[in-house]
Amino acid sequence: MSDAKYFTTTKKGELAELRADLQGDKRDKKKDAIKKIIANMTVGKDVSSLFPDIVNCMQTDNLELKKLVYLYLMNYAKSQPDLAILAVNTFSKDCEDPNPLIRALAVRTMGCIRVDKITEYLCDPLRKCLKDEDPYVRKTAAVCVAKLHDINSQLVEEQGFLDLLRELLSDSVPMVVANAVASLAEISETSPAAADLGELDTPAINKLLTALNECTEWGQVFILDSISNYHPSEEREAQSICERVTPRLSHANAAVVLSAVKVLMQMMDILPQDSGYLQGLTRKLAPPLVTLLSTEAEIQYVALRNINLIVQKRPEILRDEIKVFFVKYNDPIYVKLEKLDVMIRLCTSQNISSILSELKEYATEVDVDFVRKSVRAIGRCAIKVESSADKCVSTLVDLIQTKVTYVVQEAIVVIKDIFRKYPNQYEGIISTLCQNLDSLDEPDARASMIWILGEYCDRIDEVEEILGSFLEGFQDENPQVQLQLLTAVVKLFLKKPTTTQELVQMVLTKATQDTDNPDLRDRGYIYWRLLSTDPAAAKEVVLAEKPVISEETDLLEPSLLDELLCHISTLASVYHKPPSAFVEGKIPVRKITLDKRPQQSESETTEDQPPEQLSAVSSDTQPTPPQDPQDPGTGDLLGDLLSLDLPSYNAAPPTIGGGGGLAEFDMLSGGIGGLQLGGPLGGGMVTAPPPASMAGLGMDFFSLSAPAPQPNNLVAPKTVWLNSTQGKGLEISGTFARRNGKVFLDATFTNKALGPMSDFAIQFNKNSFGLAPAAQLYVQSPLFPNQPFNTSLELVTGGVVMLMNPLDLLQVAVKNNVGVFYFSCNIPAYTLFVEDGKMDRKVFLSSWKELPSSNEVQKTLSYPLADLDSVKTKLEANNVFIIAERTVGEDMQVLLYVSTKLINGLTVLGELKILRNGQTTLSLKTNAMNVVPLVQSSLDAILSQ
Template sequence: MADAKYFTTTKKGEIAELRIELRSDRRERRKEAVKKVIASMTVGKDVGSLFPDVVNCIQTDNLELKKLVYLYVLNYAKSQPDLTLMSVNTFVRDSADLNPLIRALAIRTMGCIRVDRIIEHICEPLRKCLKDEDPYVRKTAAICVAKLNDMNPSLVEDQGFLDLLKDLLADPNPMVVANSVAALSEISDCSPTAAEATKLDYATISKLLAALNECTEWGQVFILDAVAQFEPQDGQEAQSICERVVPRLAHGNAAVVLSAVKCLMKYFELIPDDSEYKDAVLNKLAPPLVTLLSAEPELQYVALRNINLIVQRKPEIMKQEIKVFFVKYNDPIYVKLEKLDIMIRLTSVENIVQVLSELKEYASEVDVDFVRKSVRAIGRCAIKVDSSAERCVRTLLDLIQTKVSYVVQEAVIVIRDIFRKYPNQYEEVIDPLCKNLDNLDEPEARASMIWIIGEYGERIDNSAEILSTFVDGFQEESTQVQLQLLTSVVKLFLKHPTDTQDLVQKVLNLATQESDNPDLRDRGYIYWRLLSTDPVAAKNVVLAEKPLISEETDLLEPAMLRELLAQIATLSSVYHKPPNSFIDGRVPLRQLKNPVLEEITAVPPELQNEDSLVPETESQTSEDVQNPSETITPQVPEDNLLGDLLSLDLSSPLVLGGMNTFDIGGSSQRTMIQSGGDLLGDLGGIMFDPVLPNLTQTTQNIQNVPMGTTDVGFDIFNQYSTPVLNPFQLILPKQVVLPAAKGKGLEVSVTFARRNKDIYMDLTLFNKALLPLKEFAIKFNKNSFALAPAGQLNIVTALQPNKSIDVSLAVNNTNPVEKMEPLNKLDVAIKTEIATHIFTCFVPYHVLFSEDGKLDPKTYLEAWKQIPDANESVCTIDTSLDSQGIIARLEANNIFNTTVKSIEGQELLYMTNKFMNNLWVLSEIKISNQFPVTSVLISMKSRTMEVVPGVFDSVRAMLAT
């Protein structure tokens, strides 16, 4: 409270008064003045003009005053770099002071001053402090190395600071060891080369473990995290490390406990399974984890998220502790939901009775979200533990009798999954479900009920009547319900054709003629064509036996789980996402194993060494074209992704490439139907007769098809898949590139096209001279994409005056590379018997897109994340096409669709294209769901941003209507 007076100075002329006080001969007065300056700086006043006067006070043996001056210098160093440089000598002198506190203070301050010109002065003092006799100075200097690495990594490696840090790992003082470990970890995270240089061996790890007992709790965390990065050579080394880590499980700090668990989880894998020691350690893991659940809710949640990962890998660790995950009435909702998830993971035959009893109690809670999760958990138990299915179904029936709307709806969803797991069983629940139709108002519940009716329509007396009530409000239903209703009506029609002919005719008409949803229309047309063409195929496709579902508790893939277990006690284990998905630059690109992704993110060899680029000359002679010099190549900047993509569900049904995914056999029966041919007719004109044909003949045919006919497969679609010339391929008209006036009578018109996966240069040669032209030859100069003629102009006879000839020249990429401006510029020389003519043309970007430019959704997501936001460009393009039309146009020109997603009233298309020289461009197209569409917003990312404007222009031409 005594220093509060310094924050109440608001007098005019205060700066002048402070300057006078700072120049006082009395040390106490100077000290008071510096305190006032710091107080003013703290509340946001600009006291930078006092910099020289404050720095003059640094020459003092008073430690308190020196700390205040150092604090001031740190704050204003960036805005006053020149004046800061004047105080460097004082810092250097203080780093050799007799007082270790002053030495440490000086080296800490120098490390925190982020001014480039200071860096060169810090090396010698830092080197001395790393070898200082006082451990306090050494531990401070260790952290200073990490700060210096953040400013200039190459300097740290060149000056040998990494080796000095590694030497400190053997320091007798445990705090020095802990700080050195922390500094090395920070440096290795930021620099892949440093990570290799700072790898620890078993001898060093043993020294670190020896320092554990004497370290502070946070020092222990740093050491344990470093130990967790070590790769033992054999099980003996792993067991030795575990023996020394196990005592940390009894520590009072939760971070130490979790770091110890992380080490043990890793080294378990190297200890033989039949080892008694392994079983003993496993038994010791549960008590400390259980103890963490008695802390405050926030800490409980972090512990639960980590336990969630652990039980996925080693459920036996917590199998006897399932009761600690039973929910308490006063737990926050986020803790309740996490406990519920872990409880289901640990459910087994031995404890299913207890778990079901708990879940039934939870279903009577007041928290709606928790009740929904509890009801869904009952269904997960039924699917996971086969012997408990009947008990779970009875429990669900009891819950349905409560008539609570959200309970009933969740129960319907769960029972649908139980029917999928146990077909033709527990059908007695259908009647109670049908009695609760009025309580179903949520799309997923209505869709689930409709699926049940369609699947078991032959066992429900009034199934057609029930579906008719849904069909009456078809246009008001959500898309999810409409799609399921369409499928269920078709199923019922195939089972009871005579009774449901009018119903299926009505729903097909609603889906195909009165709906604006392309997915619904497409599915309707597919069903209509199936029903009217081949009843046998229709029954075998629509009523095909569905694969049984399994308990999908373990959502994490093994590789992802392994990576997250290595990140226990970090944010990554709380988010259940790898670090590179939310922290830029934490995982080096070299660690990514996807070869396609490595190809995308790698800098192409023909676009490197930009510093060696020379400017293009103003004019070029024919000799320049015929005698290309050495290739000169550019450098592409290094790069990092997309907000709404991070929530992308990569397991959902997608629209990929030239294949459309339709759900024609229930929620999991996916059938791939080739859309490149004539299956849906000519989409550009005569899609279908607007009046659907009557299905009377189909009804008669279906009645004659025995149930269970199999082995028809999907060959029925082959008759519709004859490839046709794609009308959406962009072909630009020829442009005159060499007028007759400049070509001495020879006029040349050029365009480029892609045919049969090859590039062709289409030329029209017009002889406006008085003499015939013959002996044609052509050559390309060096260019950005290495384009070169694959042969010579095929002109056998002389080109007579006032005559023209069309020539198509194949083009390959065997030429030397030189970056042009713009990139698609191409200098061409055409030689005749009379003269050589040089002209410039521009290759359309879309012609350079290769046919292998399609990525799977996961690779696309990772690649987008690896490209920084600075390498993103956005453009609005006018078009009236919907999403299907856009995909068709772009894929016809080798820009491929990765996936489609609907979010917040708009459709998102994720597209990729690859240039023939392995340059990749990733695109996101946002389309409003409001009709008519007038424009789309396109975002593009690439490691070579020079190509993006040209790609934008090509897309604009493709989507022009």
């Protein structure tokens, strides 16, 4: 009879009957009772009261009964830890049972019972099972080590289980080797202390490759994943690995195939790129990937997401297989969209004709999302393959003639990008576009059409009436449409000033007075001020050349792509995100910086540690990976920034034309009269609004909050910290400065992408001086393409202290709507010199004498210092204080004794010996010798300015 009978509705008093059956002598009744208990447990009924009676049933020779008992114990041991101890003796006895199945079952169950008290008794049985003569027991014990490590990692390391696990890599049974590899990989991925545990050497790799052919399919996956993390030092070794892994490409399991592809992709980076072997290997990779596209839709989707990554790195692998990516009528929509994306990546001048005919066919389908993607793909083809632009534009015009609303709107969006890519080539189709103005109801399409009208307003008849019709419903438009409309009308005014004064007056009034959108209002005021003060500058700004548009803008950044290629056949390759972005506790592969540096552990460095102890840290401290700013365990998450609360504006209505003299313009004034300017624009004049109404806009163009640097206070020029390639279009350049006794990070954020950026936030990693932002980062949001924004962020010393190498290293994470980006920069020590660093003469003298001569470092400056007054001024301006001055010797050398104190309280004493010829020697003394190079370089920079 089926076991379904055990799930029938229970009756009152059944627990008492089950207890009686468990305590009876009949084995069959015991088995039925336990099955009934397991059924009740499965459906959620509490049967924990039977725990003591179940434990008494453990001592049996019946394997089926023992499995049921162990299943019950795994479920209820955590809620009954005291009673679970009763089962320990039986577990230990079963681990020495003659039957290997019982031994394996016992050690597996003990590993699954996550109770600390039982964990202590697991060590001896586990050690025996790791050396068991039966391979089934050894493979089970190997997995149990990973489970025990998850419960108590320190116990695993103290008991030497990791060494025993590594010994299993040399086991003669492939099944044991595969489980050992899987266990080591799991431990190394979840534990920072064991991060290097999964690193394998050449002999271990050879053993794994030998076991590869005899493993089960999932064992092969584990082994291949471990091999993919190995980086051979020689070309010959990489080629040997490729030869032994290549047969896995023909495996029936898709996971094995993708894991083999992952290994080969890693090895291909090591092989010479012009070698014949590499070309042959490239040809071998195409068939297995193509085969994956003939399986179930779900596997096809996973394969396509992985192929998307592969072709970004090596498009030549599948360039000749473009037809397999043509969409089938019965493909699910998610497969269709992925195929389209891969087709565009493989598009070349040789295959563009067949791709274009396919895309045109897809644009007539009934699925709206698929049609939109197809139309957009045609535009991407035109941008990517210049020789196909004429055909693509002709195809888009044909699609517009169909008068299907969503097709027309998507076509106009991509035609705008084509105009950007090929200016002054396809203006002939603008009349066709204008015929479809009434069908545009989506913001993207309306904004694109308005951009086209503004860009080519001098070539379009009746453009004033067209833009005027858009202005009638200005307040009801989407913000992106309003912004485009504002810019388009200003362009029109600059090109046709005599006939469009009323139109530009209207749009400027609506943008500055009748809206609550700060971005629209800010842009309106900027245009207004430009038009009223400097028409020539207005032309240069508004009618400037557009940046080159490229099809490559949607590609992943190279560092992220390389990381994702290391995770082919995992969720990371499907999400196109690194594992650390969605797996809690995952050690990120992508570090803030690529170099390993000695750092202190959490136990060695605390916020309360005095600065003088920084020098006592051993230089051979083990490197620890920097914590991911996204990880909740590292402190505060990067929070969403609140938008600036801007006041309402009641500016007087502007007027265009008319008389009125040219008023005096003062950026710092609280108010101004009508500011008018005529001349180059054909007599048209724009009256600027009162600047008082512009206060608090939050724009760096009008910012008055940043105090000016002190005289002679050294501020290094801005350098690029994050380039646009690494930042997916975001470029950050910056410097550090000290103002009014505080440290500031002054940075310029520039959007070099094609779309707007928003939601900016910043976070610092632990650093040598505990620097952290004093407030949230403010960057104008959204930050539009080609727009820079200057910001100043005050820093405080409230962060966690950790010794960095070099000492002035600061690791920064910046977040926006595109992603999280990491970069490193160096903090000049002169910005960390505090204002109260001047010592009393007697204290200075006694401190100098107390410090041993071994703590003195000398350096001869490479430039003369003839002007003593200038030297003093520079030092004092940067908080390096003159304690005493002496003139000694026949050559009248001057001795300047100086002191300075860093922001963490560490004091440095110095002596400058300046000869009459200007030759200078700098001597420094301090308790913490590791700060001497930092202070030396800062004083060098101060004196050489």
